[in-house]
Amino acid sequence: MSPQIAGLLQLTAVIAALGLAYRPLGDHMAKVYSSADHHRPEKWIYKTIGTDPATEMRWPAYLRGVLAFSAVSVLFLYLMQRVQGSLPGSLGFSSIDADQAFNTAASFVANTNWQSYAGEQAMGHVVQTGGLAVQNFVSAAVGMAVAVALVRGFARSRTGELGNFWSDLVRGTVRILLPIAVVGALVLVACGAIQNFAGIHEVGQFAGGTQQWNGGAVASQEAIKELGTNGGGYFNANSAHPFENPDGLSNLFEIFLILLIPVSLTRTFGRMAGSLKQGYALLGAMAVIWLGFSLLMMWTEFAHRGPAFEIAGEAMEGKETRFGIAGSSLFAVATTLTSTGAVNSFHSSYTGFGGGITMLGMQLGEIAPGGVGSGLYGMLIMAIIAVFIAGLMVGRTPEYLGKKIGTRQITFAACYLLVTPSLVLGFTALAMALPTPGASMTHTGAHGFSEILYAYTSGANNNGSAFAGLDADTPWFNTTIGIAMLLGRLLPMVFVLALAGSLAEQKPVPETSGTLRTDKPLYVGLLLGTILVITGLTYFPALALGPLAEGLAS
Numbered sequence: 001m002s003p004q005i006a007g008l009l010q011l012t013a014v015i016a017a018l019g020l021a022y023r024p025l026g027d028h029m030a031k032v033y034s035s036a037d038h039h040r041p042e043k044w045i046y047k048t049i050g051t052d053p054a055t056e057m058r059w060p061a062y063l064r065g066v067l068a069f070s071a072v073s074v075l076f077l078y079l080m081q082r083v084q085g086s087l088p089g090s091l092g093f094s095s096i097d098a099d100q101a102f103n104t105a106a107s108f109v110a111n112t113n114w115q116s117y118a119g120e121q122a123m124g125h126v127v128q129t130g131g132l133a134v135q136n137f138v139s140a141a142v143g144m145a146v147a148v149a150l151v152r153g154f155a156r157s158r159t160g161e162l163g164n165f166w167s168d169l170v171r172g173t174v175r176i177l178l179p180i181a182v183v184g185a186l187v188l189v190a191c192g193a194i195q196n197f198a199g200i201h202e203v204g205q206f207a208g209g210t211q212q213w214n215g216g217a218v219a220s221q222e223a224i225k226e227l228g229t230n231g232g233g234y235f236n237a238n239s240a241h242p243f244e245n246p247d248g249l250s251n252l253f254e255i256f257l258i259l260l261i262p263v264s265l266t267r268t269f270g271r272m273a274g275s276l277k278q279g280y281a282l283l284g285a286m287a288v289i290w291l292g293f294s295l296l297m298m299w300t301e302f303a304h305r306g307p308a309f310e311i312a313g314e315a316m317e318g319k320e321t322r323f324g325i326a327g328s329s330l331f332a333v334a335t336t337l338t339s340t341g342a343v344n345s346f347h348s349s350y351t352g353f354g355g356g357i358t359m360l361g362m363q364l365g366e367i368a369p370g371g372v373g374s375g376l377y378g379m380l381i382m383a384i385i386a387v388f389i390a391g392l393m394v395g396r397t398p399e400y401l402g403k404k405i406g407t408r409q410i411t412f413a414a415c416y417l418l419v420t421p422s423l424v425l426g427f428t429a430l431a432m433a434l435p436t437p438g439a440s441m442t443h444t445g446a447h448g449f450s451e452i453l454y455a456y457t458s459g460a461n462n463n464g465s466a467f468a469g470l471d472a473d474t475p476w477f478n479t480t481i482g483i484a485m486l487l488g489r490l491l492p493m494v495f496v497l498a499l500a501g502s503l504a505e506q507k508p509v510p511e512t513s514g515t516l517r518t519d520k521p522l523y524v525g526l527l528l529g530t531i532l533v534i535t536g537l538t539y540f541p542a543l544a545l546g547p548l549a550e551g552l553a554s
Contacts, residue, residue: 007298007326010252011291014330017256018263025260026267026279032175033148033168034272042170053167058160059501062149065165066142066493070109073135074486077105080131081123090124091200091214103478108135110489111143111371113225113232113341113464114481116473120214120235125197132232133221137181140228140261141172143373146493147265150377151272153500154401160505162497176261177228184223184257191253192246193219218243226257229371231341231464239331239344240320251327251344258334258342259290262369265376273401277519282379285527289368290337293361297329300354318349318468329354336361339371341464348442348451348467352551355467356543359454362461363539364531365420371462377496383518384413384499386530390516390523399515402508412499419491421538423460423484428453428542430480437476442469446553450546455481460488 038046038053046053057065080087081096081104096104100117107114108131117123123132145168152162189195198215218234222244225232235241245251263283270279301315302325319328328345335342336358347358361368367378384400388410391398398405405413431437431452441448451470458465459481466472472481517523 003325004298004302006324007302007329010326010330011294013252014255014259018259021260022264022267025264027271029144029176029261029264029268030271032171033163033268035171038167038171039174042167042174045170045174046166049166051164051166053164053170055164056161057164059149059162059497062162062165063494063497065169066146066497067490069138069142069165069169070490073109073138074105077108077131077135078102080127081105084124084127087124087126089126089197093122093124096122099475099478100473103482104132106482106486107464108132108230108232109139110462110485111139111228111230111339111374112459112462112485112489113230114459114466114472114485115232115236115464116478116481118236119233120216125216128221128234129217133217133224136221136224136228136230136232137173137177138169140177140224140230140372141169143371144172144176144261144265145169145373146496147373147376148268148272150380150496150500150503151269153503154380154403155273156504157506157508160501162500162504177224180260181220181224181227184227184253185220187253188219188222188250191250192242193222193250194243195219213243216243222254223257226254226340226342227261227372229258229262229338229340229375231335231339231343233342239342240346242322245344247322248327251323251331254342254344255331255334258338258340259369261372262286262338262375265373266369269376269380275401275519278401281519281524281527282376282383283369284521284524285531286368286370286375286379288524288528289364289531290333293333293337293357293368294330297333297354297357298326300351300357301325301329303351315351315354318346320344332358333361335465336463337364337366337368337370339366339374339462339464341458343465343468346468347454347465348447348469352446352547352549352553355450355454356547356551358465359450359457359543359547360535360539362457362463363421363424363543364535365417366461366463367531374462374492378492381413381416381496381499382531382534383527384409385417385534386523386527387516387518388413389530390526394514396514396516399509400518402511403503403506404509408502409499412495412502416492416495416499417534419495420460420488423488424453424456424539425542427456427460427480427484431456431476434476437474440471440474440477442471446546446549450550453542453546456484459484462489 081101085095149162239245266279266283270276
């Protein structure tokens, strides 16, 4: 069997698995977020934190909950790292420096999981499991809660209430993420991922010294890392490490976990909004982008342009032989079209166009299907923009799901779209203009520029993957990328919740013969065009200086 055919079969297997899980999981999540019942363990949590889950919140109160929880999480994780040397199970590692502790705390709370350190050489068991793994759950649950609040904004009328943040956070963690992560961890253990609390041990003598490996609760962290579109690896090699991702089967399973909740949330949206067809329309737009990127990435890497690739026969530099071109390409597209950031190969070693595809996937806003929660609300923002453009073309007040899109709504949507590009391009320009950040680049020219552009694209979009050629463990990058991660996560949520509140206050507009049908292929095409045009106009000049210039020169 040719590698190309094997790649298409892997792509088909992932699609089939997602198709089987789509309906039951999507309906289950809609039931979880619509239910008024609270399980006993959930009631214990509410009592501990002193909140009444039945209290409805308007968008300012909901936002305060998001910001307060995020602030406390950053502080807790920061302090945990700063005192690591005094904690049990530290494996002898010292406490983390202040700038790196801030970067890591911001990263995991923002669901980015950017890592400027080697996990097996810096973090002990307590920080890994009690700090980082916990944030893998709750940061994902925060994204889902904000997405559900926006869905309620469309579904409700003449009220500004969007639900209860604390209830949504707890139910998303306890009823959705935790059960699936447990099953996922068992599957990964069966595939060969490790799960223990062993210490550091030597595995052999080599020229110049010995090689050492850590044990760790790897399978459990790997499961929620992918399921929650987090991406932070237990080991520096991330999902290229055999302890995290042992073989081709585990690789496909991890791709499935990455896409599972973001894809199924479109069903949840359709169910809660009262129109499954609307969910299918969003799913269709996501599927076209994801499928197109996957096929284009495999074609680019299989084409292996350039003399070195011609001699080797394949573009295998930086890729694991366990996964090959197809398994690496599918994983790279899945992780950059979502906010996961996990890697099973090194994106810096991809062809020029292949590296550009990974960057463009993040620059689209990670909406195909996007991060857990963030992908859905990002796509809904794009849907509102598309409706607004259609309304301008026909001279009619735009409407979406029976809600008018007026000046207030389009202002919130536009502000959402401007946040991430401003962070990415602004910080990239500063890093290229100042003398110190440039010293961290491994390469010069177009590829060196791509290293820095990729870093800020990944940080501001809450992705967390890296080109791996940039020395990011410096005070400049730890601080600026940390700021980009927090602002890139929290500022968009401000505008999403404000938009949700304004929609929930409206009275539904009855559908007429002039209403744009947003569940038809024509609208899906308009939505796709809007996404590509907005992204192209924003990022094309920067991409032309980096991956496009490199690809055309090869």
